[in-house]
Amino acid sequence: xxxxxxxxxxxxxxxxxxxxxxxxxxxxxxxxxxxxxxxxxxxxxxxxxxxxxxxxxxxxxxxxxxxxxxxxxxxxxxxxxxxxxxxxxxxxxxxxxxxxxxxxxxxxxxxxxxxxxxxxxxxxxxxxxxxxxxxxxxxxxxxxxxxxxxxxxxxxxxxxxxxxxxxxxxxxxxxxxxxxxxxxxxxxxxxxxxxxxxxxxxxxxxxxxxxxxxxxxxxxxxxxxxxxxxxxxxxxxxxxxxxxxxxxxxxxxxxxxxxxxxxxxxxxxxxxxxxxxxxxxxxxxxxxxxxxx
Amino acid sequence: xxxxxxxxxxxxxxxxxxxxxxxxxxxxxxxxxxxxxxxxxxxxxxxxxxxxxxxxxxxxxxxxxxxxxxxxxxxxxxxxxxxxxxxxxxxxxxxxxxxxxxxxxxxxxxxxxxxxxxxxxxxxxxxxxxxxxxxxxxxxxxxxxxxxxxxxxxxxxxxxxxxxxxxxxxxxxxxxxxxxxxxxxxxxxxxxxxxxxxxxxxxxxxxxxxxxxxxxxxxxxxxxxxxxxxxxxxxxxxxxxxxxxxxxxxxxxxxxxxxxxxxxxxxxxxxxxxxxxxxxxxxxxxxxxxxxxxxxxxxxxxxxxxxxxxxxx
Numbered sequence: 001x002x003x004x005x006x007x008x009x010x011x012x013x014x015x016x017x018x019x020x021x022x023x024x025x026x027x028x029x030x031x032x033x034x035x036x037x038x039x040x041x042x043x044x045x046x047x048x049x050x051x052x053x054x055x056x057x058x059x060x061x062x063x064x065x066x067x068x069x070x071x072x073x074x075x076x077x078x079x080x081x082x083x084x085x086x087x088x089x090x091x092x093x094x095x096x097x098x099x100x101x102x103x104x105x106x107x108x109x110x111x112x113x114x115x116x117x118x119x120x121x122x123x124x125x126x127x128x129x130x131x132x133x134x135x136x137x138x139x140x141x142x143x144x145x146x147x148x149x150x151x152x153x154x155x156x157x158x159x160x161x162x163x164x165x166x167x168x169x170x171x172x173x174x175x176x177x178x179x180x181x182x183x184x185x186x187x188x189x190x191x192x193x194x195x196x197x198x199x200x201x202x203x204x205x206x207x208x209x210x211x212x213x214x215x216x217x218x219x220x221x222x223x224x225x226x227x228x229x230x231x232x233x234x235x236x237x238x239x240x241x242x243x244x245x246x247x248x249x250x251x252x253x254x255x256x257x258x259x260x261x262x263x264x265x266x267x268x269x270x271x272x273x274x275x276x277x278x279x280x281x282x283x284x285x286x287x288x289x290x291x292x293x
Numbered sequence: 294x295x296x297x298x299x300x301x302x303x304x305x306x307x308x309x310x311x312x313x314x315x316x317x318x319x320x321x322x323x324x325x326x327x328x329x330x331x332x333x334x335x336x337x338x339x340x341x342x343x344x345x346x347x348x349x350x351x352x353x354x355x356x357x358x359x360x361x362x363x364x365x366x367x368x369x370x371x372x373x374x375x376x377x378x379x380x381x382x383x384x385x386x387x388x389x390x391x392x393x394x395x396x397x398x399x400x401x402x403x404x405x406x407x408x409x410x411x412x413x414x415x416x417x418x419x420x421x422x423x424x425x426x427x428x429x430x431x432x433x434x435x436x437x438x439x440x441x442x443x444x445x446x447x448x449x450x451x452x453x454x455x456x457x458x459x460x461x462x463x464x465x466x467x468x469x470x471x472x473x474x475x476x477x478x479x480x481x482x483x484x485x486x487x488x489x490x491x492x493x494x495x496x497x498x499x500x501x502x503x504x505x506x507x508x509x510x511x512x513x514x515x516x517x518x519x520x521x522x523x524x525x526x527x528x529x530x531x532x533x534x535x536x537x538x539x540x541x542x543x544x545x546x547x548x549x550x551x552x553x554x555x556x557x558x559x560x561x562x563x564x565x566x567x568x569x570x571x572x573x574x575x576x577x578x579x580x581x582x583x584x585x586x587x588x589x590x591x592x593x594x595x596x597x598x599x600x601x602x603x604x605x606x
Binding site for chain 1: 336348
């Protein structure tokens with residue numbers, strides 16, 4: 001009897017220990033990734049010089065006198081993300097409002113499945129359809145020599161961001177207390193006015209986090225953009241072939257060496273810093289307000 | 294119509310939809326001005342338009358991919374490897390690699406993720422530590438796959454010198470899918486009533502015994518949902534595998550897949566190579582159609598499990 005108890009006791013302790021280790025694993029992974037990216041990303045920035053690296057407008061990594069300015073990539077990523085958000089947020093938000101406040105059960109179930117499916121389609125598939133459908137369409141519509149440019153990338157990205165925007169804003173719209181809406185109705189506003197003036201307002205922090213999440217998704221997308229953006233290191237404008245931060249890494253990593261390779265890790269580090277800022281924003285700026293709404 | 298909707302609160306809509314239609318007499322209580330009605334109408338029109346747009350987009354995507362892809366799926370394509378001798382293409386190696394990577398990833402990530410969720414929900418008492426772990430999990434969920442690709446390359450391919458291999462690829466995906474498993478498991482652990490735990494503890498069981506025999510069996514559906522979602526992410530992943538699992542197209546058995554140094558491309562990476570590097574769009578669309586069907590199956594089964602969970606609650 002005594003022995004059984006003892007064995008049971010050590011078993012419990014071992015189990016506790018194992019679960020504690022499991023719990024630490026996530027933290028360890030984040031530290032690992034950060035440490036490795038910093039270690040391999042910082043040296044090149046030191047060699048190139050941080051201003052030349054971040055604000056240099058010419059990227060010529062394989063030239064005789066190589067230049068490593070990543071401003072074109074940063075600006076492309078910013079413009080591309082901004083454009084995609086500009087298209088995806090109004091459409092996604094309207095759809096989320098419809099889904100949350102107006103749609104009947106059947107329509108809601110239909111949209112939900114559609115959104116989940118859109119979210120589940122692999123990014124290379126979006127890239128492929130973009131390559132075959134969007135790029136030629138852009139070329140013909142705008143009379144360009146080549147349709148693989150920032151504009152095509154924005155279209156593909158906006159489709160990819162849509163599911164995120166819809167599902168996160170729907171959750172926050174669903175969480176708006178019914179009393180707010182009832183109060184507005186009682187004051188004489190009709191249902192549509194109530195939804196757009198009261199519910200959307202009350203859910204604003206959730207909607208803001210949907211936007212930020214969409215930004216994170218768009219800025220980190222690599223493969224689909226790789227297939228439609230043309231991939232030349234130009235300073236961005238709507239109809240030129242451009243390179244994003246992500247695609248700059250993908251396109252040269254397989255053959256890069258020396259300083260060029262180190263510079264690619266530095267680009268990844270810059271992207272990583274963007275993403276960390278977004279995650280912290282989501283966690284510390286929006287979440288606390290979001291709990292109330 | 295508007296007022297009719299106004300009367301119902303959202304949740305009541307479904308329950309009473311058929312019943313309330315007859316109660317629209319109260320509609321004419323207040324009349325609203327034409328301009329207000331116009332504005333409301335415009336908003337409604339815009340909402341319906343965006344709804345229609347999204348449905349049309351999805352239908353177009355599915356229709357187009359099937360139209361271009363399905364005719365190209367032949368037995369020869371899915372049952373052979375690419376051969377320069379006969380100049381034929383086959384995607385069997387890619388299908389196998391995808392299956393290998395899914396299995397290897399799940400086998401590792403499942404105990405880790407479920408363990409973390411159990412720790413967070415059952416053991417952890419320090420609120421600060423829980424907050425830190427949750428922040429770490431969310432950070433992992435937000436990191437883009439290309440960063441995982443590079444980190445995986447630095448950590449597994451180089452530091453642990455596994456070489457560009459399926460093994461390194463799956464280990465990278467373990468980190469990537471960890472948040473998914475943790476989140477879904479944690480959610481289903483939260484739905485297990487405390488009375489189950491108290492009952493078990495009162496009968497004299499230890500904590501681990503209680504978790505193993507009472508808590509885990511009651512939250513198995515959530516764990517299964519997590520698995521399905523993780524499979525979806527692994528199947529659809531490409532950027533994280535490009536530099537960790539490599540681009541080889543040779544048939545391997547499972548033993549070889551486990552060996553460091555054996556590179557292999559999954560379906561998504563193969564699609565990318567066929568479309569971008571070689572311009573063979575027929576094969577690319579065939580793979581896209583297969584991936585689309587897989588996505589449909591994965592979403593559908595996740596839904597079935599989730600519904601089961603709801604019924605049980």
